[in-house]
Amino acid sequence: MIEPTQDLDDLVVHMSGVGVRRGGSTLLADLHWSVELDERWVVLGANGAGKTTVLRLAAAELHPTTGTVHVLSEQLGRTDVFELRPRIGFTSAALAARVPAEETVRDLVISAGYAVLGRWRETYDAMDTERAGELLAALGIKHLAERTFGTLSEGERKRTLIARSLMTDPEMLLLDEPAAGLDLGGREDLVARLSELALDPEAPAMVLVTHHVEEIPPGFTHALLLADGRSVASGLIEDVITAENLSRTFGQDLLLERSGGRFFARRR
Numbered sequence: 001m002i003e004p005t006q007d008l009d010d011l012v013v014h015m016s017g018v019g020v021r022r023g024g025s026t027l028l029a030d031l032h033w034s035v036e037l038d039e040r041w042v043v044l045g046a047n048g049a050g051k052t053t054v055l056r057l058a059a060a061e062l063h064p065t066t067g068t069v070h071v072l073s074e075q076l077g078r079t080d081v082f083e084l085r086p087r088i089g090f091t092s093a094a095l096a097a098r099v100p101a102e103e104t105v106r107d108l109v110i111s112a113g114y115a116v117l118g119r120w121r122e123t124y125d126a127m128d129t130e131r132a133g134e135l136l137a138a139l140g141i142k143h144l145a146e147r148t149f150g151t152l153s154e155g156e157r158k159r160t161l162i163a164r165s166l167m168t169d170p171e172m173l174l175l176d177e178p179a180a181g182l183d184l185g186g187r188e189d190l191v192a193r194l195s196e197l198a199l200d201p202e203a204p205a206m207v208l209v210t211h212h213v214e215e216i217p218p219g220f221t222h223a224l225l226l227a228d229g230r231s232v233a234s235g236l237i238e239d240v241i242t243a244e245n246l247s248r249t250f251g252q253d254l255l256l257e258r259s260g261g262r263f264f265a266r267r268r
């Protein structure tokens with residue numbers, strides 16, 4: 001529910017009573033969830049909990065079966081999603097799979113501004129080239145600018161796609177399991193980069209989907225815990241990421257530790 005004092009214009013995502021059903025299955029049920037401009041959310045849950053479904057609603061890739069979804073103040077079903085989507089940065093394994101292996105890192109990042117995958121013209125504006133360079137530097141991959149996507153490691157690919165998703169100066173950044181498939185060093189590196197981004201007041205609102213509390217970057221402010229398509233808890237990270245809530249979310253008796261702004265969980 002929108003609080004009486006809360007203006008929809010301040011919310012980048014607002015879901016009210018949202019349900020998603022497909023082929024007789026309930027993917028999401030009765031979700032009430034809002035993301036404000038300056039918030040960084042993590043969406044946590046077990047396999048099949050409904051995390052990607054929530055993210056696809058926020059990305060205007062999916063319509064709810066019941067309830068209402070507002071994205072960047074536009075109501076899904078009553079707005080042109082093709083105008084909405086360029087305002088949203090979205091990275092996922094599905095996008096990575098569509099990138100042609102021969103595209104260079106620089107072209108992949110710059111071409112986001114033109115809503116295409118890969119280079120499509122011979123020259124780009126100097127400003128675009130400069131912006132892409134800044135983003136590659138911010139993500140620690142400037143030295144890879146001329147490399148082709150197919151030759152990158154998994155971690156380098158993830159960082160390239162995050163740089164690409166920021167190229168259009170999106171009003172919201174959605175990250176679907178950005179650390180999946182990374183080794184320990186790659187994960188730690190990515191968590192540190194995302195933490196820098198989260199702490200940057202100029203950065204857009206963010207929603208990061210993950211299975212692991214260890215992947216929550218310091219600087220993230222809120223969490224939504226999902227189990228079986230339903231919200232277990234949502235709100236400030238300090239209140240929501242508790243051993244009790246995690247145990248309910250993952251259906252196991254879990255211990256939680258906190259150190260250096262990070263979370264670590266294991267079975268009791």
Ligand SMILES: Nc1ncnc2c1ncn2[C@@H]1O[C@H](COP(=O)(O)OP(=O)(O)OP(=O)(O)O)[C@@H](O)[C@H]1O
Nearest residue numbers: 022023025027045046047048049050051052053054
């Ligand atoms: N088109 C569909 N028809 C029926 N069930 C579906 C469909 N799409 C997704 N599901 C199911 O809905 C549930 C939620 O899927 P979703 O991808 O949102 O989960 P998730 O939390 O992102 O899972 P994971 O962590 O494994 O990626 C899963 O059980 C999935 O099998």
